[in-house]
Amino acid sequence: MQEQSDQPPAGRSRAVRLDSFGGPDVLDVREVPAPQAGPGQIRVRVTAAGLNPMDWIMTADANTAARFGLSLPAGFGTDYAGLVDQVGDGVTGFAPGDRVFGGALSRAVADFVVIDPASETAANEAHHTPGGVDDRTAATLTIAGRTASAALALVDPGPDDTVLIGGAAGGVGVFAVQLARIAGARVIGTGSAASSDFLRDLGAEPVAYGDGLADRVRSLAPGGVTAAIDLHGTETVHAARELGVADGRICTIAAQVDGVPAANGANAAAGALEEVARLVAAGRLRVPIAASFPVEQIRRAAELQAGRHVHGKVVIDL
Structure with a gap:
């Protein structure tokens, strides 16, 4: 079982934030207001977030960030896995307690992410995590x-x-x-x-x-x-x-x-990500986890991932 870090007070949450674009040294863990799910949205209590090269590439400088629609202060990370803990009006197919994974563009390394599951875009998506796939693995699948x-x-x-x-x-x-x-x-x-x-x-x-x-x-x-x-x-x-x-x-x-x-x-085909998850659940595809870090060590994790010499995936535990 993964050990959980100390949690912030009720109504507050932790999130990695950048006040300037740059390298891993600009990443900080901040206490922020916990986001709330609105109509058509779900809130996910994130348990793990996977890192990708695009995470640090698109936050390295202002011009690149702008191409992805990012502005300061910005978040960090896109791949996540966790549990649905709020469901907004009009949402179907998800319920509190459901295990999910997906993408939340440059905001996944946080205690909570709010997702619009009907958007069906890679930057804002949620999928049910198949049985037999742990959250660390699920958090590496999307990108x-x-x-x-x-x-x-x-x-x-x-x-x-x-x-x-x-x-x-x-x-x-x-x-x-x-x-x-x-x-x-x-x-x-x-x-x-x-x-x-x-x-x-x-x-x-x-x-x-x-x-x-x-x-x-x-x-x-x-x-x-x-x-x-x-x-x-x-x-x-x-x-x-x-x-x-x-x-x-x-x-x-x-x-x-x-x-x-x-x-x-x-632009991956519809259902491609779900098929990858099914292959993992069936034991036909495995995802090597090169290293995992608590969120407080986000800078170390980002430095390792940005070095481009890890064999497999780097994961943040929340």
Whole structure:
């Protein structure tokens, strides 16, 4: 059982707040008024929040924040899991005590989040947590699960495919590798030497990133690579092109390359996230938790996640 931190007085709650945009050092835990659910809304008592690269990328500077509609003071984190504790008038399908997970754009690291479940947007959504999926795991699913699903949909792997996945040991990579394997594809995943065993455990054949990537992949797969997903930048895109992969079967998530489609988790197919959760519940997809921190250690957690060298997900306990 997860230990709970001391709770604030009734009517008050804790939330991570930023009074200026910047790095992990601008993150603070504040006592704030507890938000209340209005008509059409539910309030969730958050028990865990998962961190993603987008959390610190979109709060790093004012121009980037503005593109996401953020202004100061701002919150932090998007993925959450917890229990419904208020239900507003007109809401159907949710009741107090329901376990839920979802996304609350840049406000998830807080004791409470208020969600409009009818909005069906990635930044403001709630889904029932399947039995057998703990809250820490559920809190990692939304951004990474949506993004991996969208990427897989673009390249559409199957049993006859060999898929090259760049940045395979990261938060999205752990989903993409396993979803491609579930689809029947052979997967080659790029990473550091230290990530080799981790990638093998996920079902990928590891290959070192860096100069000469295409040659190393060619040695592993002399029969050819048929699809590629670049989860980090453009190195995997260029290697895939060198290996003869058609642009239509390559995708990116963190860079734009002319002729290559880009995946966006917000555009994942309807039901994609629920399917990811069902696969986790069935034991067919696992989510490695690299580290968990109490909310009071939010700066340490954000520093670890922003370092981009963790194998799996970083979670905040509330």
